Amino acid sequence: MAKYNTVSEEFLEELRAVVGDEYVRTDAVTLDTYKTDEEKDERCFHLPDVVISPADAQEIAAVVKLCNKYLVPLTVRGGGTGITDGAIAVCGGVVLLMERLDKIIEINKEGMYLVAQAGVRTIDIQKAANEQGFLYAGDPCSAESCQIGGNMATNAGGNKAVRYGVTRNQVYAVQIVTPTGEIVDLGAPLKKCSTGYCMEQLVIGSEGTLGIITQVTLKLQPLPPYRLDLLAVFTYPVQAMSVVPKIIKAGINPTSIEYMDNANVRTTSRFLEFSGAPHADEGIYVIVTVETFNEDELDMKMEQLDAICEECGAIDVLEADDRIWAMRRNCLESVSLISKVCTTDDVVVPVDKMSDMVKFIIETVKKYPFPLRINAHIGDGNLHIVLCKLDLSDEEWESNLRRFTQEVYTYAYAHGGRLAGEHGIGAKKREFLEEFTPAGELELMRKIKRAWDPNLILNPGKVFNA
Ligand SMILES: Cc1cc2nc3c(=O)[nH]c(=O)nc-3n(C[C@H](O)[C@H](O)[C@H](O)COP(=O)(O)OP(=O)(O)OC[C@H]3O[C@@H](n4cnc5c(N)ncnc54)[C@H](O)[C@@H]3O)c2cc1C
Known part of the structure; x- marks a missing residue:
């Protein structure tokens, strides 16, 4: 250091x-x-x-x-x-x-982009776009509290990534203050560009280590007028996971495919005091959102979805209302009912490896003294593994967590995965990133950091040891 x-x-x-x-x-x-x-x-x-x-x-x-x-x-x-x-x-x-830095500077309706300062809350970007008949497709569950600059810095994912991609796919340009104090504009609102290195994409996901993002130019999408949210309830995780490739291959192009295991269903319904949550005693939830520009298309896709869910073993298929989405958005917050200290991991694997990854996690955790819950952006292969400290001592928690995490990451990397899908590395996963990243790739990252930030001023102790 x-x-x-x-x-x-x-x-x-x-x-x-x-x-x-x-x-x-x-x-x-x-x-x-x-x-x-x-x-x-x-x-x-x-x-x-x-x-x-x-x-x-x-x-x-x-x-x-x-x-x-x-x-x-x-x-x-x-x-x-x-x-x-x-x-x-x-x-x-x-x-x-x-x-x-909380101002929306411009909404360009013809060019379909929005320019904002980096301290604007994500939900305010979403609302401003909606008011003009557009969609800003970045949608982390924390949208009410996080800022658009934070989303850029972590390359946040969220609930619409299966259709629109993650934060880096929503960005045309950023303005940054470099680690040595220059203001530099990177990128432009262009559909294509092969003019030198793609510097804005290097800054996105760099977690405040390569620059301070001060302004962003974001892509806007046409806002689909028709929408339906479907809740499919399953008994076994593997059944629930098996809907994903079928939905994608059928060309349904859903906006979201989200997963909550039964532990999450029970805790979030208690947290939100929602006593009528369907099949709360045993159900595993998959929420699928479909949005279209044509009503007939929506009806047709819903029929297809219904058939796919039944074929995969759903015990019930219902229309999901806002309360089901509130449950999904509160998976993390509701764990406070169980334990003051908990951890949320964020592994990502190729979508076709997800079922095996979940089976591995469920089997592996049996050797450890903490309860497991999984919520996931299953359309993207991104699993949030939540573990609770309960009343374990600091030493027990630390050593068990380290061994469990090591096992999970080893499995994920062996199957083409990575240790963070959308939350980034921060200080928490720094040592694991250094351990699991191939040496050549890690050294390139270090060289870039040292070249941009010779005094190592910005966010030291994060991502990797520079
Ligand atoms: C309840 C809950 C739900 C969540 N759901 C999701 C989800 O669905 N998807 C997802 O991806 N994440 C999710 N997260 C994680 C978190 O919300 C995201 O990582 C988010 O992008 C962080 O934004 P923030 O503004 O809060 O950043 P902060 O927490 O303040 O900072 C995060 C990192 O970004 C850096 N940073 C912040 N602003 C800037 C800037 N302007 N320039 C440069 N660096 C900067 C910080 O230094 C830090 O390294 C969730 C978190 C919670 C608590």
Whole structure:
């Protein structure tokens, strides 16, 4: 890890001159607020030395230059909904909040794109697009709290990825402040481009280590007027998984195919006080959303879906209302009913390997002292494995979790998978990324980081050891 200087009064004075006194905070309450993100395990918390809220890219650029001058690390924070400790300042220094960069700058209806500052909440982007008759297709379950810049930084997935792809597929261009403090525009609203390296795509998914994203230009889609959400209930996970290739091969082109095991069904219905959840005692849920531009097409696709679900062994096929989607969106939050500390893993495997991966996880966890629950974006092969600490000691939790994770990742890599589908690496999975990434690929990542950020100022301790 690089050697950093402690935050001096001189550095703070210069910061205040750039962003203004009221936006530079060092009081104990503020520092305590930003010691963690969604992380609940106190051993992962880290107090920053100072928290700042700059107004725009110019101020951010000046701050980054100061951090280089004084050798002080800087961690960007969006909505703080990350679950890999990405926004925790593990080396101390500055936490930079993006909350004041909250303007939607332009909605271009002819060109079908939207330009926004990076601190806008994802749900506000979605609403603004909808109001103009368009769809912004990025849709993480945390949309009400996360920011569009955070989605870019983690390359968030979400509920519409099976049809529209993940965040990187929704982006035309980004503006960044580089790790040395220059403001640079990358990309353009073009359908095609082969003009040099694709720099905007390198920044997307770099988790605040290669630049601070200050502005984004997002693709808009036509908003399909017809929609139906279907809930298929199964008894066995393998039956539920088997619908995916059939739906894809039938050309149904669904917007979402989501999965909740029965533990999730029970906990979320309790969490949301939804006593009428269908087959809550034993059912495994698959939610399929289909959207079309033609009513007859929707009817036809629903008939096809019904037949596929029955063929795969569904015990019931119903229309899903908002409460079913609320259950799916609250899989993570509802685990707080079971355990204060839990972990959500995020492995991704080729879609045709998903059934085997789930079978392996269910078999493997039997050797371990924690309960398992799985929710998944099954249309994308992306599984969220949730484990609860319950009353295990820190040592028991740590060693069992490490061994279990090692087994799961080894299996996933042997079957063409990766250890993070959409949540990123942060500080939490750094060692695993270093262990599982081929040496040549890891070294290329290190070289890029060192070339862009020679003083290792941006988000140190994240993704890999630079
Ligand atoms: C209930 C719940 C549901 C979730 N569902 C999903 C889901 O369906 N799909 C999914 O992909 N994720 C999901 N997540 C995880 C999380 O919401 C995403 O990773 C999200 O993209 C993080 O955005 P954020 O603004 O909260 O970023 P933060 O948590 O603040 O930061 C995340 C990382 O991005 C960096 N960062 C933030 N803003 C910027 C910026 N402007 N420039 C550069 N770097 C930046 C930070 O330094 C950090 O490394 C969920 C989380 C929760 C709590």
